[in-house]
Amino acid sequence: xxxxxxxxxxxxxxxxxxxxxxxxxxxxxxxxxxxxxxxxxxxxxxxxxxxxxxxxxxxxxxxxxxxxxxxxxxxxxxxxxxxxxxxxxxxxxx
Amino acid sequence: xxxxxxxxxxxxxxxxxxxxxxxxxxxxxxxxxxxxxxxxxxxxxxxxxxxxxxxxxxxxxxxxxxxxxxxxxxxxxxxxxxxxxxxxxxxxxxxxxxxxxxxxxxxxxxxxxxxxxxxxxxxxxxxxxxxxxxxxxxxxxxxxxxxxxxxxxxxxxxxxxxxxxxxxxxxxxxxxxxxxxxxxxxxxxxxxxxxxxxxxxxxxxxxxxxxxxxxxxxxxxxxxxxxxxxxxxxxxxxxxxxxxxxxxxxxxxxxxxxxxxxxxxxxxxxxxxxxxxxxxxxxxxxxxxxxxxxxxxxxxxxxxxxxxxxxxxxxxxxxxxxxxxxxxxxxxxxxxxxxxxxxxxxxxxxxxxxxxxxxxxxxxxxxxxxxxxxxxxxxxxxx
Numbered sequence: 001x002x003x004x005x006x007x008x009x010x011x012x013x014x015x016x017x018x019x020x021x022x023x024x025x026x027x028x029x030x031x032x033x034x035x036x037x038x039x040x041x042x043x044x045x046x047x048x049x050x051x052x053x054x055x056x057x058x059x060x061x062x063x064x065x066x067x068x069x070x071x072x073x074x075x076x077x078x079x080x081x082x083x084x085x086x087x088x089x090x091x092x093x094x
Numbered sequence: 095x096x097x098x099x100x101x102x103x104x105x106x107x108x109x110x111x112x113x114x115x116x117x118x119x120x121x122x123x124x125x126x127x128x129x130x131x132x133x134x135x136x137x138x139x140x141x142x143x144x145x146x147x148x149x150x151x152x153x154x155x156x157x158x159x160x161x162x163x164x165x166x167x168x169x170x171x172x173x174x175x176x177x178x179x180x181x182x183x184x185x186x187x188x189x190x191x192x193x194x195x196x197x198x199x200x201x202x203x204x205x206x207x208x209x210x211x212x213x214x215x216x217x218x219x220x221x222x223x224x225x226x227x228x229x230x231x232x233x234x235x236x237x238x239x240x241x242x243x244x245x246x247x248x249x250x251x252x253x254x255x256x257x258x259x260x261x262x263x264x265x266x267x268x269x270x271x272x273x274x275x276x277x278x279x280x281x282x283x284x285x286x287x288x289x290x291x292x293x294x295x296x297x298x299x300x301x302x303x304x305x306x307x308x309x310x311x312x313x314x315x316x317x318x319x320x321x322x323x324x325x326x327x328x329x330x331x332x333x334x335x336x337x338x339x340x341x342x343x344x345x346x347x348x349x350x351x352x353x354x355x356x357x358x359x360x361x362x363x364x365x366x367x368x369x370x371x372x373x374x375x376x377x378x379x380x381x382x383x384x385x386x387x388x389x390x391x392x393x394x395x396x397x398x399x400x401x402x403x404x405x406x407x408x409x410x411x412x413x414x415x416x417x418x419x420x421x422x423x424x425x426x427x428x429x430x431x432x433x434x435x436x437x438x439x440x441x442x443x444x445x446x447x448x449x450x451x452x453x454x455x456x457x458x459x460x461x462x463x464x465x466x467x468x469x470x471x472x473x474x475x476x477x
Binding site: 003004017030032034035036037052054055056057059060062063066069070073082083086087 | 137190191215216217218219220221243244246247250254257295298299322350351352353357359360363
């Protein structure tokens with residue numbers, strides 16, 4: 001549960017509830033982005049940003065190079081599979 | 095492959111190891127005994143074993159594996175509490191996968207599920223909230239576990255449930271905080287520790303400040319550390335640099351993710367929903383002051399313990415295991431007589447054997463089990 005997986009924000013799906021669609025290693029799911037957003041910013045400013053996702057919440061903005069390195073390593077370790085399976089088994093609506 | 099290579103670049107690893115070695119020759123302590131460096135976080139323990147980092151290090155450095163694995167420090171009584179909630183009629187009990195196989199005094203959640211309880215593994219507390227929306231006629235309970243890394247997610251889920259007036263959702267709160275747990279280890283009389291690797295993702299949430307007391311009052315170096323093999327080597331090097339210069343400060347090796355100030359919106363959500371509990375029990379460490387949190391009265395309608403008037407269970411660890419001493423770093427996993435005998439990953443007695451982040455499972459899966467058991471045998475004969 002402490003594993004963070006990098007993903008890229010590809011769509012804002014529910015600004016009121018801070019939900020964005022995030023591409024995580026080719027799988028998309030809705031992720032809460034409340035922890036990485038500054039109050040005064042427009043949510044569309046965050047499109048295409050890379051974030052570290054923990055249990056459905058984006059917790060830190062990271063650069064793309066860092067994201068790619070971490071994804072490659074997690075995939076190689078085979079440590080993403082279980083998280084990805086659980087992630088896909090249940091997709092929350094807003 | 096280019097990205098992976100960057101993280102395990104053997105030339106970089108060798109350069110760091112050489113630097114560590116050369117510093118050690120100038121460090122007074124190692125003439126008497128090996129340095130003891132604790133990695134607090136179970137994620138770090140996993141990386142250390144997975145990449146054989148311990149074998150790369152000079153013999154004058156010993157890694158001590160800390161209690162930073164949330165399911166590992168969950169007392170058996172709390173698993174029994176979870177079972178009593180999960181086995182109620184009309185309840186959907188939801189949990190992170192890590193908790194499914196942790197043994198209670200009679201059974202695990204996985205066994206209770208096989209016996210017919212509606213227990214479901216979810217990836218996120220938001221998935222549990224979604225189940226509550228889909229099943230308005232059921233009570234959905236989420237088993238909230240983890241150090242500060244997962245606290246913003248459960249706090250924000252409660253805030254969401256309140257905003258949307260979802261009344262059939264509640265949280266069984268078992269969150270624990272990192273700093274009091276480290277303090278308890280430092281206060282242990284038999285403990286010899288020279289420095290710490292601090293958990294990178296806890297630090298991402300809480301920042302640097304909560305660790306300052308370790309450097310200031312206990313005079314131990316502590317370095318906030320990332321999760322890749324080279325991150326860990328670099329942080330060990332930073333700890334050794336401090337020891338050799340007789341300094342102790344909080345340093346941040348993982349600044350690319352963990353900011354010194356932490357995550358402000360996450361901290362605000364934690365503050366809004368949770369307050370420190372007077373004391374909480376951790377497996378192996380006993381009752382610790384202010385180590386856990388509870389849900390504030392303002393949100394008590396989301397507190398499963400209150401909602402279902404939970405009667406707490408007390409259950410001690412199985413007599414044949416030494417989980418407590420292993421969690422505190424006073425004993426190595428293979429020195430426990432249950433290790434590899436009655437306690438194995440497929441039939442775990444203690445939680446340290448269940449989780450891939452637990453020290454016992456790490457030794458069992460990545461160590462040479464036969465060699466370790468032979469070593470234990472030899473130690474027993476000699477003692």
